[in-house]
Amino acid sequence: MSHILVTGGAGFIGGNFVLEWLSDPAADGVVNVDKLTYAGHRQTLASVGDNPRYVFVQADICDRMALDHVLAKYQPRAIVHFAAESHVDRSIHGPAAFIQTNLVGTFTLLEAARAYWSSLNTDSRAAFRLLHVSTDEVFGSLGVEAPSFSETTPYRPNSPYSASKAGADHLVRAYHHTYGLPVLTTNCSNGYGPYQSPEKLIPRIITNALAGKALPIYGDGLNIRDWLYVGDLCAALRAVLAHGRVGQTYNVGGGNERSNLQIAHTLCDLLDELRPRREDSYREQICFVEDRPGHDRRYAVDANKIHSELGWQPVESFESGLRKTVQWFLDNPVWVQAALRNEGVGHHAA
Known part of the structure; x- marks a missing residue:
């Protein structure tokens, strides 16, 4: 059986990617390497646990021996690299883990991938790909009227998280230009949907609102994300993996710029409709708190390159996607409570 190797496949985007990939009965098998930190949830992948096309390996991407063993055993035709520390607040309070996972881990994976790729026959070498999944935060902060980030926007990371991802992006680029490793990179805007960590903005507002807790918003709430x-x-990731040009980067965005306060208001209104309280609106729980250090004001992504080259376009509108997300969190309280316990989620603001 042909396989792809996914790192961080028990996380939010990685878990959704694995589930959607395996929903195609004609697709390759998946080998999922995940360390299972606080943000990795085995229960996200419970529905594919008995699937003969799915293999789970608990390992750290900083463990070269473990990576070499997995690559030798399963001979994947591609690697999709999600594994990362990704929460800005955590990077402010504990940056060391971000340097270790995002920089050292990506370096270790690249070294293992280079050795494996070099050992393949000519046809397999030509077909092999390594897709590195990164973030729009590497580009820094935009003014309100500034044009959106393009693939050629200079890097100006402002948090330990975004700096560690920027460093990983540069390593991936260097391994292509120095060694010829066939890499692809995506810089994605803020994702949201089922199975997202309750420490992130949208699920945190949902879970806090339902628990009757405060909905703390940083600063004036006007920080904008796509x-x-x-x-x-x-x-989009499947399209880049299948048809992206080797060595290229692709920005992936939804064209849905919203302020944090707009997000909170929209979520409260959806909850008022789908899980109404007897009296006042969930909006009454919104409060404002002191802004976090170095809080980027705005991110916006120009996704014209992936639209024109690969024909990818988002299917969900922001309204339809957010409604699906709220309904999923309402319908899956067992997963949500397990995730809250696993992560020891604090009361980070939005």
């Missing part, structure tokens, strides 16, 4: 439903994001 939002993309995770199913559309996974479709």
Whole structure:
């Protein structure tokens, strides 16, 4: 059986990617390497646990011996690299883990991939791909009227998280230009949808609202992000893996710029409709707190390259995707409670 190797496949985007990939009975098998930190949830993948096309390996991407063993055993035709520390607040309070996973881990994976790729026969070497999944945060902060990030926007990361991802992006680029490793990189806007960590903005507002807790918003709440439903994001990644030009980067965005306060209001209104309280609106739980250090004001992504080259377009509107997301969190309280316990989620603001 032919396989792809996925790192971080028990996380939010990785888990959705694995589930959607395996929903195609003609697709390759998946070998999922995940360390299972606080953000990795085995229960996300419970529905494919007995699938003969799915293999789970608990390992750290910083463990070269483990990576070499997996590559030698399963001989994947491609690697999709999701594994990362990804929460900005956590990177402010504990940056070391971000340097270790995002920089050292990506370096270790690249070294293992280079050795494996070099050992393949001519046809397999030509077909092999390594897709590195990164973030729009590497480009820094935009002014309100500034044009969206393009693939040629200079890197200006402002948090330990975005700096560690920028470093990983540069390593991936260097391994292509120095060694010829056939890589692809995506810089994606803010994803949202089922199975997302409750420490992230949208699921945190949902879970706090339902628990009757405060909905703390950083600063004035006018920090803007571009939002993309995770199913559309996974479709974009599959398109890049299948048809992207080797060595290229592709920005992936939804064209849905919203402020954090707009997100909170929309979510409260959806909850008022789908899980109404007896009296006041969930909006009454919104409060404002001191802004976090170095909080980027705006991200916006120009996705014209992936539209024109690969024909990818998002299917979900922001409204349809957000409604699906709220309904999923309402319908899956067991997963949500397990995730909250696993992560020891604090009361980070939005």
